[in-house]
Amino acid sequence: MLTSGIIGLPMVGKTTIFNLLTESQTEVSSFYSGKVSSNVGMARVPDKRMQRLKEMFSPQKYTRAVIQVTDVPGLVAGSSEGKGTGNKFLADVRQVDALIQVVRAFGGSVPHIEDSIDPVRDYNILTTELILADLQVMEGRKERLTTGKKKKVENYEEDLALTEKCIAVLEDGKPISSLDLSAEERLFIRDFGLLTQKPMLLVVNVDEDQYRNKSYPGKDELEALANDFNYPLVVICGQLEMDLIQLDSEEKALFMDDLGITEPGINLIARSTYKLLGLISFFTVGEDEVRAWTIRKGENAKEAASAIHSDISRGFIRAEVVSYEDFIKAGSESKAKDMGVFRLEGKDYTVCDGDIISFRFNV
Numbered sequence: 066m067l068t069s070g071i072i073g074l075p076m077v078g079k080t081t082i083f084n085l086l087t088e089s090q091t092e093v094s095s096f097y098s099g100k101v102s103s104n105v106g107m108a109r110v111p112d113k114r115m116q117r118l119k120e121m122f123s124p125q126k127y128t129r130a131v132i133q134v135t136d137v138p139g140l141v142a143g144s145s146e147g148k149g150t151g152n153k154f155l156a157d158v159r160q161v162d163a164l165i166q167v168v169r170a171f172g173g174s175v176p177h178i179e180d181s182i183d184p185v186r187d188y189n190i191l192t193t194e195l196i197l198a199d200l201q202v203m204e205g206r207k208e209r210l211t212t213g214k215k216k217k218v219e220n221y222e223e224d225l226a227l228t229e230k231c232i233a234v235l236e237d238g239k240p241i242s243s244l245d246l247s248a249e250e251r252l253f254i255r256d257f258g259l260l261t262q263k264p265m266l267l268v269v270n271v272d273e274d275q276y277r278n279k280s281y282p283g284k285d286e287l288e289a290l291a292n293d294f295n296y297p298l299v300v301i302c303g304q305l306e307m308d309l310i311q312l313d314s315e316e317k318a319l320f321m322d323d324l325g326i327t328e329p330g331i332n333l334i335a336r337s338t339y340k341l342l343g344l345i346s347f348f349t350v351g352e353d354e355v356r357a358w359t360i361r362k363g364e365n366a367k368e369a370a371s372a373i374h375s376d377i378s379r380g381f382i383r384a385e386v387v388s389y390e391d392f393i394k395a396g397s398e399s400k401a402k403d404m405g406v407f408r409l410e411g412k413d414y415t416v417c418d419g420d421i422i423s424f425r426f427n428v
Contacts, residue, residue, distance in 0.1 A: 070161035075139030389419035
């Protein structure tokens, strides 16, 4: 299973966001404890399409897509050199497939490890540590390439050129993900465990006034950074989100209406992370169960069948497919079939996000 890691400096609200995503109750501290253990949980991915299908079928069981989330120990300046929880931090970050970087804009009584509120500075501290860690990896690789026996390295010239390209962008203070690499080059360096090659979501944790006013320190700079490096950016008020989950549905609706929002910000984080991981959902529907199945974007029907059971993939005959949009327009399964929007697809059909699929197979 692909995983995401929540990273940031201590005391920025990482564990609060982890608790919101995973519906956990992990202890949240109001002081820096130097904690070195990671928290791991599963987050359900909100999907309005699933809710609509649930209303149509009234199933006995309703199963949403999930992602694994790790709350990584807080980083401090010098982590790339092993300071603070540096070694543990870097080891845990290398294990995840996508990053959720939380930066703090809220003030209040909770102390900041840098003694002041500056989201851009905090972003730069963490990003610098990731870059320095990657630089150590790539400089070590260059040294091995140039001091070893070159003829023992397959495609030596290409390997060295790519290594030097990575070093150059890192020395310029930019992540590996900003490089324009071919699919072959990305695949080649994937096994190096480079931290700045991982896709990243930037989350700004604000206070209630900042959230209502849609303004926080460093907003323009953070938005520019997110745009430059193609990072999705979500603004959330962790405290408001914690308040929301304590309310019943009617009170929650009134509260959200007062805030001028249609859904909790934590939903945006879950969906953005799902997309960041390169995942999509297809659905199986019926009175027994409405379920979202998770696959990688670009997978074919036979591969999608294996998400349900290997026997279905092995005995694959055809996939009966209808898009969610066509299904909803029809209003029911029988009407969708009368309209001819169901179609039979072979094993090489590329599954689209939101496809409703019934597999025909023989074992």
